[in-house]
Amino acid sequence: MVAVPWISFTTDYGLEDGFVAACHGVIAQLAPSARIIDVTHLIPPGDIRRASLVLAQTVPSLPAAVHLAVVDPGVGTARRPIAIRTNEGHYLVGPDNGLLVPAAEALGGTSTAVHLTNSAWFCGTVSATFHGRDIFAPVAARLARGDDLSTAGEAIDDLEQPAKPYVERTNSGIIAEVLTVDRFGNVQLATTADADVTGVNGQPARSGNTFGAVEPGELVVVTDSAGYLSVAVNRGSAAERLNLKPGDRVTLTIGDSATLG
Structure with missing residues (x-):
């Protein structure tokens, strides 16, 4: 696999706490040469739709990248952590709650989607409340440094779709x-x-x-x-x-x- 030198980062984490910095730190340890573009961390809490629109309308202007997006009110539940490779060679990493699909479509559509099940790609003990740090950030870093997505988990073809606007x-x-x-x-x-x-x-x-x-x-x-x-x-x-x-x-x-x- 070829390394992707850029990671974009979109969340609802805000700027008051250390959540964004913790994710930056995980990425820096695993992929120190990766460069991060912070799209926004001011998505309204839990607003998946707003995040999906911001992401989909931003990624066409970005270089080939791993797009890390975490707005995840279902963190720790049965919702799946996923990664997507698009037909234009970008990656998207985040929860399977409809957040990533519009951005994948904006980048030529989904080529491969994987349910992230290989714990070797994660950071040690996974917190039930902070998958951004413990699952999504390390997966994004590994993809950015060129690790093979096919080893991150199981291929899937039933991604959660966002609701269509009226x-x-x-x-x-x-x-x-x-x-x-x-x-x-x-x-x-x-x-x-x-x-x-x-x-x-x-x-x-x-x-x-x-x-x-x-x-x-x-x-x-x-x-x-x-x-x-x-x-x-x-x-x-x-x-x-x-x-x-x-x-x-x-x-x-x-x-x-x-x-x-």
Whole structure:
């Protein structure tokens, strides 16, 4: 196997405790030449969906890497620890709870998936509450240094799939679920469209290529950097204006020329 010099790291561990540092330390001991890209450790606690979206929308911009992702409310239960090799040569390591599948799809799809059962790949005694340190970090490090994934456990083909977001086409537009809200208050929707948007949840809005396509304080709908429609307010927060959070549904009023996805 060929070494992969990069490891990306995504968790809900936060920055107040030593959890991230402990995982960095395990990696440094097993794969001292690996370089780590910390994607984020501020995923809301246990928010698998948010983590899966962040990961899937980030990995296409990263070099070939082992993508270590741990948002694991089922840690210590029957849920499986897994590793995936993608068709583009990346690896993903984490819990089998739907977290990794969207990122694998963004990287060309799954080539091989393994249920991590070989304890020789782990760190000594495995804590029932910290698989990030004791299972996932050492597995990521071993893959980064070139160890053979096929020896890490048993091949599987029944990965846990993430829930599909709600999208409905209507005669006047589309109803789409909110995927994410970023720190600027921009509201990412589970849809794409080439259309003339005239309203969002009953409020006047316009389509635009940039946030500045409308006057300050006005609603604009743009195609964001991940290819989804996002609702924004020029120099303001669409989430606050429309009182929206992930999981809510948004109604877009769209002209007759709409091509919806």
